[in-house]
Amino acid sequence: DAKTTQPNSMESNEEEPVHLPCNHSTISGTDYIHWYRQLPSQGPEYVIHGLTSNVNNRMASLAIAEDRKSSTLILHRATLRDAAVYYCILIGLGNTGKLIFGQGTTLQVKP
Amino acid sequence: EAGVAQSPRYKIIEKRQSVAFWCNPISGHATLYWYQQILGQGPKLLIQFQNNGVVDDSQLPKDRFSAERLKGVDSTLKIQPAKLEDSAVYLCASSSYRGRIVYEQYFGPGTRLTVT
Numbered sequence: 001d002a003k004t005t006q007p008n009s010m011e012s013n014e015e016e017p018v019h020l021p022c023n024h025s026t027i028s029g030t031d032y033i034h035w036y037r038q039l040p041s042q043g044p045e046y047v048i049h050g051l052t053s054n055v056n057n058r059m060a061s062l063a064i065a066e067d068r069k070s071s072t073l074i075l076h077r078a079t080l081r082d083a084a085v086y087y088c089i090l091i092g093l094g095n096t097g098k099l100i101f102g103q104g105t106t107l108q109v110k111p
Numbered sequence: 112e113a114g115v116a117q118s119p120r121y122k123i124i125e126k127r128q129s130v131a132f133w134c135n136p137i138s139g140h141a142t143l144y145w146y147q148q149i150l151g152q153g154p155k156l157l158i159q160f161q162n163n164g165v166v167d168d169s170q171l172p173k174d175r176f177s178a179e180r181l182k183g184v185d186s187t188l189k190i191q192p193a194k195l196e197d198s199a200v201y202l203c204a205s206s207s208y209r210g211r212i213v214y215e216q217y218f219g220p221g222t223r224l225t226v227t
Contacts, residue, residue, distance in 0.1 A: 034215075043115075043202050043218030044154065087153060096166050097142060097206060099216060101153025 004088045009106045012078045020073040020105055022088030027068050030093040035062065035073050037084040038104070044087065047073065083109045113137065115219035117203050123225045129191035132222045136184070136205030142166075143180055144216065145188050146202040154202055160186065193226045200224070 005023040012018040034049040048062045055062040061074040087104040116135040136143050146154035159167040162183040180186040200223050204216040
């Protein structure tokens with residue numbers, strides 16, 4: 001599976017939008033982009049995933065660059081509960097479904 | 112819908128002792144995963160089951176770790192004998208993954224193991 005690169009940490013103010021970037025320059029055409037987050041002392045939780053088009057759900061939006069070499073997870077209004085480690089993970093066809101976690105981005109939300 | 116259940120939540124043992132963790136996945140989920148998360152790192156897959164068969168155990172230290180999933184539902188992960196470096200959170204996850212379609216994984220709260 002292709003490698004992803006994320007900033008180690010980011011800060012945001014409460015109720016402001018947050019844009020979490022992910023670079024995946026070696027992505028293949030059949031790799032899906034998945035985002036998970038892990039709140040303190042909890043297991044990871046699924047946030048969103050996409051292939052080529054931008055995606056929206058109740059938790060977040062996923063913006064995928066036209067060349068698919070990067071993507072951005074967008075939290076529209078950050079809350080204190082959104083403070084977590086966010087992981088960007090590529091899953092390709094033929095992958096058994098396992099998740100390969102990197103270091104992720106630690107998001108701090110300030111009141 | 113009930114989530115993934117794990118027990119115990121915490122365990123402290125001495126090195127060279129044995130320990131077992133239990134996981135009950137979401138009802139109907141065919142795929143079950145065990146991950147190890149060392150402090151400050153992302154989770155690492157130890158073993159993946161599809162029903163009661165092993166799909167991937169390439170990163171499982173087989174000299175000391177073992178896992179089983181009898182009847183394709185609950186699973187147990189065992190460490191015998193434990194080493195200091197096994198101190199970590201052990202996470203169980205399940206999904207509806209079948210074949211080439213990847214569904215989201217649902218994680219349990221984890222078991223925090225401390226080996227002294």
